[in-house]
Amino acid sequence: MKVALAGNPNCGKTTLFNAITGKIEHVGNWPGVTVEKKEGKVKQSLNPNNENLVVVDLPGAYSMSPYTSEETVTKDFIQNERPDVIINIVDSTNLSRSLFFSTQLLELGIPIVVALNKSDLAEKSGITINVPVLSEKLKCPVIRTISTKATNNGLPELIKAVIAAGKSDKKQEAPLKLSATKALSKEESEKVDKKRYTFVNSLVTEVERKKISPERQTIQDQADRIITHKWLGIPIFAAVIYLVFSISQSWVGPLLADVFVGWIDLLYEGVASLLGEEVNPVLGALLLDGIIGGVGAVIGFLPLIMVLFFCLALLEDSGYMARVAIVMDRFFKKVGLSGRSIIPMIVGTGCSIPGVMATRTIKNARQRRTTAMLTPFMPCGAKLPVIALFAGVFFGEKAWVGTSMYFLAILVIIISALIIRQITGDYSKSYFIMELPKYRVPSIKRATISMFSRAKAFIIKAGTIILVCNAVIQILQSFDWQFQVVAENAPETSILASLATPLAILFIPLGFGLWQFAAAAVTGFIAKENVVGTLAVTFAVSNFIDTEEFALVGGSAEVNAIFGISAAAGLAYLVFNLFTPPCFAAIGAMNSEMESRKWLFGALGFQLGMGYVLAFFVYQIGTLITVGTLGEGFGAGLVAVAAIIGIVVYLMRKGRRNKQASGQIQTV
């Protein structure tokens, strides 16, 4: 039996899906988190007779006439795949709007079970709903649910009703005899929709009793006035991000990392003593330095990342993220994007892939492609170890490094969007409308679940892709082209060094023209965590975090000396890794969302150029400030940077001419 979950955005479909299937799909307290359908089986505890129940979670939709492409996913699934039963999730705190979609679903002939979700919140805000009358009028079962609660949540009753509905042969009767599926002219469909709302409105007056008028100003509205304030909005956002970084990178994270890295050290020493002296030194080094050392260096950052994801999950759950979209809308609008674009970017702070996929909610093609191109600039989870490493090595664990990288990312995104708008010559505007979720106290339990699922993914990645990469790097640096073991004092003769050196020459003007850094930047395209792993392997530093006080092994100064580059070059390298193209998996996601080769290659070229230019300026200006002279290779670098900027300016002028040729600006 195939059961589809359908309902308005942010009514809690995915939360209910997770509750009945035991899965841990990403949820957030804002509309548009789910952009693809997801499948799962109903948990045994809710399905005692072991019925074959497959549940499909669909993206939220306000109606069967889709406005955004994720709404289309929902409509197409329901119309083409004909599920056996639809659970229509209705937000009890917004009955009248939700029931509009319900009336459309009820006309399809598919059995419907209505889940009156968030019924605890409705009760709290003084809303009472007469369930028996509602059920009778809609001609379908209506069950009260609270999917955030573990017990007494109405879910067993819901599943029972679903099974009963699926087994009966009766076709769903529509409460309103209108045809939603027939192709109607615009005027006709408007008339039909009006009838629908008239029906819903009279139904709601009959079954719903409200104590408080929804138009009344609430404390939440007062809070919004401050949080999304013209001048205060940005500083508040900065403070929130700074707090998150302080907690994860300066307070709680390091405490946990201490313990954790201690274990990795013990493992390293244990394996070393087990291997003893007799073992082949190349094999020993492969196991110890390549695998345990390299993977350990990445895994060492796990506690920091877990704490960070915990904090971000709390923020997502609170409803704050939707407010960030409002704060940013003003700036994004000026560069041809909208506040809608901030949502993929916020999702992208976890991982760029779902972030890029979330661009589907953007209707305008240029805005969607630009957002898909710029979302990977947000520091994702995999880039955090890189940030944490460089913040530690060169800047003594300061939370401002991470925070400033987020804001640098936003700044770079805004500038890039401006450039792209000029290049495309597309000045179309679009309206911005977004539902504001209610604030709520974030759930510790949900944040914990989200944190552990991220941690699991991180560990799996470290144990597979990163482990293999580190082993390969270790082998490539242990042998030369004659497959002889590289002499200890001549690491530059290794296969790895000779492969990476030509690339390293390009990086001289950026301050990190060493083959180790070049190799790490390349492995970073496979997975960004590899940057840390490869640096650990090639510089033979087994862990970057000291057990004592979360300073680097032997103090920052020493690792700094091992790396052999200045702080300015370190920052340049960090910037280079953050603003070059993302990992291959994310590039794949960009490809599928952009639906255009031209855009994809343009995006990759733009990202490479952006990374190079930014790193060049960071290194050269940083060196000028700290040392008083320009850095190495300034002349050659300047030529390269001037060439990149020249190409961009040429394209921008061309775009502007096209725009003038095509005439006036349209609102799309």
Added chain:
Amino acid sequence: MALSKGKLNTPYVVNGVNTEHEGIREFLFALGCYPGEKVTIISKLASNYIINIKDARYSIDEDLANAIMV
């Protein structure tokens, strides 16, 4: 008049949506913002309006606030 000229906390009755834009009118309809229904401005922010339609709050930009006629 356009909703953008409206006063705070005053329920207005929607007259129409004045736009060439495909789809936005239908979208607003699905939310319950169509001729005859009520809309209230909860607050005006930098360049955004927070409005109440039915039982929900939405953030809209100035362009859309100019397009909704009340």
